[in-house]
Amino acid sequence: MSVIVTLWMQGDPKKIEEVAAANQDTLQAISAAGKAAGAIKHRFYGSDGDNVMVIDEWPDAESFYGFYASQEDKIGPLMAAAGITAEPAVRIWEELETGDEIG
Numbered sequence: 001m002s003v004i005v006t007l008w009m010q011g012d013p014k015k016i017e018e019v020a021a022a023n024q025d026t027l028q029a030i031s032a033a034g035k036a037a038g039a040i041k042h043r044f045y046g047s048d049g050d051n052v053m054v055i056d057e058w059p060d061a062e063s064f065y066g067f068y069a070s071q072e073d074k075i076g077p078l079m080a081a082a083g084i085t086a087e088p089a090v091r092i093w094e095e096l097e098t099g100d101e102i103g
Contacts, residue, residue, distance in 0.1 A: 001094070001095055002040055002057050002058060002059055002060070002095075003057070003058055003059075003060060003061055003064075003092050003093060003094055003095075004055065004056070004057055004092075004093040004095075005054075005055075005056040005057075005058055005061070005064045005090065005091070005092055005093070006053060006054065006055055006056075006090070006091045006093065007053065007054040007056075007088035007089070007090050008051070008052070008053045008088060008089045008091075009051075009052050009053075009079070009084050009086065009088040009089070010050055010051060010052075010084070010086065011050065011051075011052045011079075011082055011083050011084045012049070012050060012052075012082070012083060013044075013045075013046020013047070013049070013051075013052055014046075015082045015083050016044060016046065016052055016082045018082075019078055019081045019082040020044075020078075023078055023081075026074055026078065027078070029074070030071050030074055030075060033067065033070065033071055034056075034067055034071075037063055037064075037066060037067035037070070038058060038059045038063040038067075039056060039057070039058055039063075039064075039067065040056075040057040040058060040059070041055075041056060041057040042054070042055075042056045042057075043055050043056075052084070054088070061092045064092070
């Protein structure tokens with residue numbers, strides 16, 4: 001069963017969008033590497049003016065960590081350009097069987 005990976009960091013969501021718009025070639029290369037490593041879904045979200053969260057779906061935690069290690073030299077400078085100064089808080093989430101799922 002796949003896992004959800006969240007990365008939370010303090011940063012300006014608008015600045016993330018600005019850096020993304022200015023670095024589309026790099027982002028597309030990272031995205032392609034993610035797909036090749038098994039990424040199922042990937043999205044950035046912003047909240048409250050200074051919170052950014054990435055929510056991914058991966059086949060397993062090892063696939064995510066392998067991808068991240070292989071792309072950290074590209075991801076790090078983009079995050080720094082967006083004003084992110086601390087390592088993101090990474091959490092791996094496994095689905096619980098509760099019987100009330102939607103979708």
